[in-house]
Amino acid sequence: MEEGLRVNTNLTSGQTDLEARNSTLKEIIATGQVTSPNGQVLSLHSHVSAIEANALYELVKKRQPRTVLEVGMAFGVSSLAILTALDELGAGSLTSVDPNQIEGEWKGTGLANVRRAGFASRHTLIEQSNFLALPRLFESGMKIDLAYIDGWHTFEYALLDFFFIDKMLAEHGVVGFNDAGWPSVHKVIKFLLRHRKYVEIDVGLPTVYRARHFHTAIARRILNAPTQDRYFEKLAQWEPPFNYFANF
Numbered sequence: 001m002e003e004g005l006r007v008n009t010n011l012t013s014g015q016t017d018l019e020a021r022n023s024t025l026k027e028i029i030a031t032g033q034v035t036s037p038n039g040q041v042l043s044l045h046s047h048v049s050a051i052e053a054n055a056l057y058e059l060v061k062k063r064q065p066r067t068v069l070e071v072g073m074a075f076g077v078s079s080l081a082i083l084t085a086l087d088e089l090g091a092g093s094l095t096s097v098d099p100n101q102i103e104g105e106w107k108g109t110g111l112a113n114v115r116r117a118g119f120a121s122r123h124t125l126i127e128q129s130n131f132l133a134l135p136r137l138f139e140s141g142m143k144i145d146l147a148y149i150d151g152w153h154t155f156e157y158a159l160l161d162f163f164f165i166d167k168m169l170a171e172h173g174v175v176g177f178n179d180a181g182w183p184s185v186h187k188v189i190k191f192l193l194r195h196r197k198y199v200e201i202d203v204g205l206p207t208v209y210r211a212r213h214f215h216t217a218i219a220r221r222i223l224n225a226p227t228q229d230r231y232f233e234k235l236a237q238w239e240p241p242f243n244y245f246a247n248f
C-alpha cells in the first residue's frame with residue numbers, strides 16, 4: 001500500500017472520512033437520492049462505491065495533483081471525492097468529460113452537486129464525448145497529474161480514454177480505472193502494462209473477485225481481474241517503436 005494511504009471507514013458509523021468531510025456527498029450516499037437543478041428527486045445510480053470514492057479522495061490528498069481529469073461524471077460522486085481533496089489541499093482543479101451531463105440523462109445534477117458543495121470554482125465540465133474532448137484537450141497542451149476513467153466502458157472507448165490520458169499525463173502521474181474487472185476495462189489495463197511503462201499502486205482497497213455468477217468470480221480470479229478500482233503510476237513517457245506488438 002502507498003505510504004499514508006488507507007481505506008478509512010469508521011466501522012461504528014459505517015461512514016468514510018470523505019463522507020465525514022463532505023456533507024453533500026454524505027447525504028447523497030445516505031439517502032441514495034439526488035436532486036436535479038429543477039427540483040426533481042432522482043435515485044442515485046452508476047456511481048463509484050463509497051469505499052472507492054474514499055480511496056480516490058485519499059489518493060488525491062496524498063499525491064497533491066494540480067490538474068485532474070475524469071471521464072464520466074454522472075451524478076458527480078467521483079467528482080465530489082476529487083474536489084473535496086483538492087479543496088482541502090487549497091489548490092488544483094478538476095476537468096470532467098461527459099456528453100450527457102446537462103442535456104442528457106444526468107439533467108445537470110452532477111454539476112448541481114458540485115455547486116452545492118461549493119467547488120464550482122475548481123471545476124470545468126466539457127460536455128462532449130471522449131473521442132471529441134480528449135484530442136482537443138491534448139491539442140490545447142493540457143498536462144494532467146491524475147486521471148480517473150469511468151466513462152463508456154467498451155474496450156475501444158476505454159482504450160481511447162487511456163491513450164489520450166497517457167499522452168497528457170505527467171511522469172509519476174496516476175491513472176485510475178473504475179469497474180476494472182470488466183473484461184473490456186481489464187483488457188485496457190493489460191494494454192497499459194504491456195505497451196506502456198506503468199506500475200500498479202496499492203491505494204488500500206481490498207482485492208475483490210466477487211461476481212453475481214459463481215463462474216464469473218472464478219474467471220476473475222484465474223485472469224487476475226479483480227473488480228475494485230485500480231490505479232497505475234506512469235514511470236516514464238514512453239511509447240514502443242512503430243513495429244512493436246505484444247499480446248495483451
Ligand SMILES: C[S@@+](CC[C@H](N)C(=O)[O-])C[C@H]1O[C@@H](n2cnc3c(N)ncnc32)[C@H](O)[C@@H]1O
Nearest residue numbers: 047048072073074077078100129130150151152
Ligand atoms: C458510470 S457513470 C460515471 C459515474 C461517476 N464517475 C460517479 O462516480 O458518479 C459513466 C458516465 O460516462 C458517461 N459517458 C458515456 N459515454 C461517454 C463518452 N463517450 N465519453 C465520456 N463519457 C461518457 C455517462 O454519461 C456517465 O455519466
